[in-house]
Amino acid sequence: xxxxxxxxxxxxxxxxxxxxxxxxxxxxxxxxxxxxxxxxxxxxxxxxxxxxxxxxxxxxxxxxxxxxxxxxxxxxxxxxxxxxxxxxxxxxxxxxxxxxxxxxxxxxxxxxxxxxxxxxxxxxxxxxxxxxxxxxxxxxxxxxxxxxxxxxxxxxxxxxxxxxxxxxxxxxxxxxxxxxxxxxxxxxxxxxxxxxxxxxxxxxxxxxxxxxxxxxxxxxxxxxxxxxxxxxxxxxxxxxxxxxxxxxxxxxxxxxxxxxxxxxxxxxxxxxxxxxxxxxxxxxxxxxxxxxxxxxxxxxxxxxxxxxxxxxxxxxxxxxxxxxxxxxxxxxxxxxxxxxxxxxxxxxxxxxxxxxxxxxxxxxxxxxxxxxxxxxxxxxxxxxxxxxxxxxxxxxxxxxxxxxxxxxxxxxxxxxxxxxxxxxxxxxxxxxxxxxxxxxxxxxxxxxxxxxxxxxxxxxxxxxxxxxxxxxxxxxxxxxxxxxxxxxxxxxxxxxxxxxxxxxxxxxxxxxxxxxxxxxxxxxxxxxxxxxxxxxxxxxxxxxxxxxxxxxxxxxxxxxxxxxxxxxxxxxxxxxxxxxxxxxxxxxxxxxxxxxxxxxxxxxxxxxxxxxxxxxxxxxxxxxxx
Numbered sequence: 001x002x003x004x005x006x007x008x009x010x011x012x013x014x015x016x017x018x019x020x021x022x023x024x025x026x027x028x029x030x031x032x033x034x035x036x037x038x039x040x041x042x043x044x045x046x047x048x049x050x051x052x053x054x055x056x057x058x059x060x061x062x063x064x065x066x067x068x069x070x071x072x073x074x075x076x077x078x079x080x081x082x083x084x085x086x087x088x089x090x091x092x093x094x095x096x097x098x099x100x101x102x103x104x105x106x107x108x109x110x111x112x113x114x115x116x117x118x119x120x121x122x123x124x125x126x127x128x129x130x131x132x133x134x135x136x137x138x139x140x141x142x143x144x145x146x147x148x149x150x151x152x153x154x155x156x157x158x159x160x161x162x163x164x165x166x167x168x169x170x171x172x173x174x175x176x177x178x179x180x181x182x183x184x185x186x187x188x189x190x191x192x193x194x195x196x197x198x199x200x201x202x203x204x205x206x207x208x209x210x211x212x213x214x215x216x217x218x219x220x221x222x223x224x225x226x227x228x229x230x231x232x233x234x235x236x237x238x239x240x241x242x243x244x245x246x247x248x249x250x251x252x253x254x255x256x257x258x259x260x261x262x263x264x265x266x267x268x269x270x271x272x273x274x275x276x277x278x279x280x281x282x283x284x285x286x287x288x289x290x291x292x293x294x295x296x297x298x299x300x301x302x303x304x305x306x307x308x309x310x311x312x313x314x315x316x317x318x319x320x321x322x323x324x325x326x327x328x329x330x331x332x333x334x335x336x337x338x339x340x341x342x343x344x345x346x347x348x349x350x351x352x353x354x355x356x357x358x359x360x361x362x363x364x365x366x367x368x369x370x371x372x373x374x375x376x377x378x379x380x381x382x383x384x385x386x387x388x389x390x391x392x393x394x395x396x397x398x399x400x401x402x403x404x405x406x407x408x409x410x411x412x413x414x415x416x417x418x419x420x421x422x423x424x425x426x427x428x429x430x431x432x433x434x435x436x437x438x439x440x441x442x443x444x445x446x447x448x449x450x451x452x453x454x455x456x457x458x459x460x461x462x463x464x465x466x467x468x469x470x471x472x473x474x475x476x477x478x479x480x481x482x483x484x485x486x487x488x489x490x491x492x493x494x495x496x497x498x499x500x501x502x503x504x505x506x507x508x509x510x511x512x513x514x515x516x517x518x519x520x521x522x523x524x525x526x527x528x529x530x531x532x533x534x535x536x537x538x539x540x541x542x543x544x545x546x547x548x549x550x551x552x553x554x555x556x557x558x559x560x561x562x563x564x565x566x567x568x569x570x571x572x573x574x575x576x577x578x579x580x581x582x583x584x585x586x587x588x589x590x591x592x593x594x595x596x597x598x599x600x601x602x603x604x605x606x607x608x609x610x611x612x613x614x615x616x617x618x619x620x621x622x623x624x625x626x
Contacts, residue, residue, distance in 0.1 A: 265292025
């Protein structure tokens, strides 16, 4: 039976009797509610809700086992790399009740702040409530520090709970996520586990626990999930940007999110497939929303607190989340959200500040993050223990500079084809592609040479003596041209008719480009292309040397499979580089190697190695079947 069916019934009853929250329903109201629930179950399933407690328990246990196979569980396992064959378990325990009156309640806590990592006892609770009320966001809870202010049984329960916080963290040597219920003043601990946290909290907790003597540096490094560290490299809002705050909720998961509004998980998935950033707006999220939350860049909810489902899941995913926006009137059926004078529809843009809880009108500009504080400390500790050097991918001086800032020991791959898509040079590339003779190609290549030299000089200068591996032109030529492009500049540059140029472009199309005219084949058939690129590398290297900048160029030949190809292209590269050395009257050193991407190249690597100073392995692009 869908959870939504129950929500519709209880919402309708509350509206009938004028109740704003569940706890305002009387005993008679609840009796009416149960009768309506049972009628709905019978209508949905075609049978009465079972009254035998053993049957209820048996079905509840089987429901947990069956949940392993539902779509949201499959999505969760895929997102977190959990094997599908592990299976699940069921824990049956006696029930305690947090909804027996004002001396009972329930809550969720963390021994540290899961958003920032601050060493403070963190949590939320609700008097006269069950755990689902807090986790599902049905009611907005109170901060845990307000518990003693309620008087009665609450000060003593709070003191006992704080003691449990300390004991759990001392036992786990980590931040702990816990759930508790207070029944008639007595504290019951329901669950404790190592808690999910944001990337910022992850590194802060790791660094501070080393300082506190609770863990070693090695343990701190092993606790930092490499993929999660990527969150610290995402853009942040520009502090100088002009913003209009339309509402403020609870800062449930930090970050900056800008996207168009969607009101359900399927729409978020569709937006991602269309290449769009989306903000998932829900009254409250549930496990059914898990895939939509994964595909959205941010989440906004009208209900719930910082320990609600939306907040906990968003933090685990590294997603920006603003929860408990009580000013927002969210109509999921009509797909609208009204905040004050504004009514937002699906497709409208908003921006979320998960660190402050603010919601901004429209798109707000962002800036790149900086490497500092705890993140820098973690990377410095990693340098102490690592045994491998780490290089970065960088296709521009800007990328190379950022790589140095983050501690790269060089550039492992510069993809020169990425340099050609700039509007200022794309037509010179196209002119080269449609050339019919070597002389025509060399005219186009002469236009590209200064661009390439400038690019490589910027890379070498940014790396300041660190090695830079530059891969020669690799992709199929048809990726630079298409029949929808503007042919007028090519007609003017080449003097050829548009019909002839269109025929030339159409002739380049391939059914299986991975095995087509690309990689080393370009250099074999048109050695002048490789020679131009190597000349640009050599001239840039000499320019650096003249300015006192150390340089270590490494020239990578792309996609080959035989010793003969390697030997031939190495000869092209060395001839071009040595010619520049001769012109400059100075012999700069360089290396020539290749990327092994094909099985044949790997099998004959011992022969290819006779002509190469280094190998790189390309493993991210398996060849498709023809």
